[in-house]
Amino acid sequence: MSAPPLLSIQGIDARHGLLQAVRKVSLDVGEGETVALVGANGAGKTTLLRTIAGAHRPYGGRILFEGRDITHMPAYRRTRMGIALVPEGRRLFPQLTVEENLLVAGAARRSGSWGVDEVLDAFPLLRPLRGKRAASLSGGEQQATAIGRALMTNPRLLLLDEMSLGLAPVAVEGLYRSLTMLIESGTTILLVEQDLSRALGVASRVVCMLEGRLVLQGAAGELSREQVTDAYFGLRAAS
Amino acid sequence: MSDHALAATPPRLHVERWNPLSAAFTGALVVTVGVLAFAPELFSQGTLDNLIQLYFLVMLAIMWNALAGYGGLVSVGQQAFIGIGAYAVVYLSVQHSLNPYLAMLLAALIGGAISIPIAAIVLWLRGGAFAIGMWVVAEVVAILVSLDASLGGGTGTSAVLAFNLRYTPEQRLRNTYWFALAAAAALLVVLFLLLRSRLGASLQAIRDDEEAAASVGVRVLLGKGVLFVLAGAGCAAAGAVIVAWQLSILPLGPDSIFGINWSADMIFMVLVGGLGTFEGPIIGAVILYLLDTYLSSRMGIWYLVMLGGVAIGVALFFPRGIWGTIQERLSVRLLPVGYRLRERSGG
């Protein structure tokens, strides 16, 4: 390992209500990597992502970003440092237009190559919807807007939570095409994905969680499909 | 051994409402009320006068807590009912020559009755809208009363005639004392029974999560309605005691019987004592009474500033109030309004 990882999660414990959602999870993400975080529902993936983004407070462990300890940093400061989360369920601002949703990200005060025009180039389906209220968009359009909105913060690390959830296959296709472009441009991505084949297709590394723990890690090319599905369902202990 | 336990029949549970501590405390409370009934024999006129003040403060505190602590209804307009109760006493006893104590009893009922149409208007409201809506209701009642010449108009009225024709000042004091004690005790008993009833359980549910409660069939409006009517009657009873105690009342101005300072007092007592607890308001009333008696004259205008400041501080830093904090730390319940699940011992 030459350069220090962009993101380093060390022994994170997190609760979701009264349940232990994340148990002593440690994970490193290097610059430019695309890491797929897979696992069944309730495995703790969303909680982990939210903890990284600062929307959730862990009660144990550390998070380092660019070498700095951000464990207790509030969410908005993490975004200004370069961590952007596209939350599960998109969570657009319903009464704001697509363009206004994108522009809110100006709060992150980060300069970079992403602006409204660049987002519309990446997601052409949004072009005619620029002035439309977010509440009136379809699922796929909302997801595109949500990703675009996160991109507007010019992130160094992009966290995607269940991007394809509830979307038609055609919409998912489009999103993954854009995602591939992002990966090629060098953005570091950590994505949570239920669709195993898509995840394996796009990621450089795969991490599997089960009941709050990391049970399998490896380069996407080296792991077989069976290994991943076994870990997913907890059928065999990871080596 | 543990395997056997798994195979055994499930434990038989019974609901326990009283425990030794609560039984002892309730007994002590009943005895105290009994002793207090003899106060006119034991204490001076000045003490009786003070105790009457304490009793109506207790009544107001209990009622405001019933609304806000158990019903989630923050009302900044209960003074409407205080004034209604006071004016009802004057109206019935001065203009219709009823015995003033009978008038006081009726005044409480009138307060409860008037609260029903008011409930029809305001109970649809939530949160701050309900708070200010009630305040407007109080203003409306105050204005209507001040416009009524037969009730004394803007210059107010007095119950002097009703009492002085029948009782000496000493007798008025004694009788008012007993009425106040009885009224405060009665409100406590009614509230106690209410909380132990099915309605009490549904109120807890409403307080925790109104929508969830409604979805399992809890009649939310009914629960709130009962509390609102009770508070209307209770505050009217307090108003009746107040007019029996101070004799003259005004509808407008800073000393108005419909004044916002009554709400300030109620909020202070309940916040400091413990919102949502049964015992808290009583403690809060005692504290306010002591502060009023000993600090008010010494501090002048700063007194009210201090009260307001304490209320803010308590709301921010000690939201549970004195009794709420004690209850939480010690898991103590002196009055048995809750439930305990216990395993039945033996086979």
Place this chain on the structure above:
Amino acid sequence: MSWVDAVVHGILLGGVYALLATGLSLMFGVMRIINLAHGSLALVGAYMTFLVVEHAGGSTYVAMLPVLAGALVVGYALQRTVLERSLRGGELVPLLTTFGLLIVIANLLQKFFSPDVRGLASGGIGTANWSVGGGLTIAWFDVLVLVIAVGVLTGLHLLLRRTQLGRELRATAADADTAELLGVNSRAVYARATAIAVATAALAGVFFAMRSNFDPTTGPTQLIYAFEAVVIGGVGSLWGTLVGGIVLGVAQTVGAQIDVQYFALAGHVVFLAVLTCRAMLQAGGLRVLGRLAA
């Protein structure tokens, strides 16, 4: 005064209410806080301006400038200290703390300024009248207040629609957690909203004081009117506040036309009526009405 007179003056009075209600509406729209101390803060603005005029002389219009600046600071501080914490406690706590604030302010004012009634000089425009004809006379000052109210509302509208702060305000109001994920410091955003709200309150207080007399007990009454204006116009709608203010003003002046003592009462009755109808409709009242009619 004729009926037409009453209505026209009611509309102009509505300008005062709208100006006062704007801050209340803003705070509720962004933070769901009903600031019961809003009227009291407006009154503080009037008293502070009075102090500036008394010690530095000059016209009220100049004196109010430092007061407005101070109000921005006070509002910001108020949010960061008391209100921010109150929000964490749940829906009821802001009501309790702002009520406590109302009591504190009212009594502090009474302590430092006697219960005497005062007024603020409104300058030349204060006495200028416009004879419209048909026996109708309008005070230019009242028109000025209405114009300012419209101006403030327009300014706020533009702020919310066109500026980054406005977008952040709207986003935070809709979903504070997600806004934070985009880099919005929601606490600072809320504080800016409160700063603006308190500044508009101070502005409203000064103009109110120029229009009529005031004393330390005026705050709560004005709060009630401001709240009524917000509710009548529709909570959460800025322009609705203007409509609400005008409806209230007209109700009051028409009521006073019937009998001087009905001034406030008329407003209250209209308020309660609007409240009832709206709440009933929201609760599915159409069903209830159907059942009642059956």
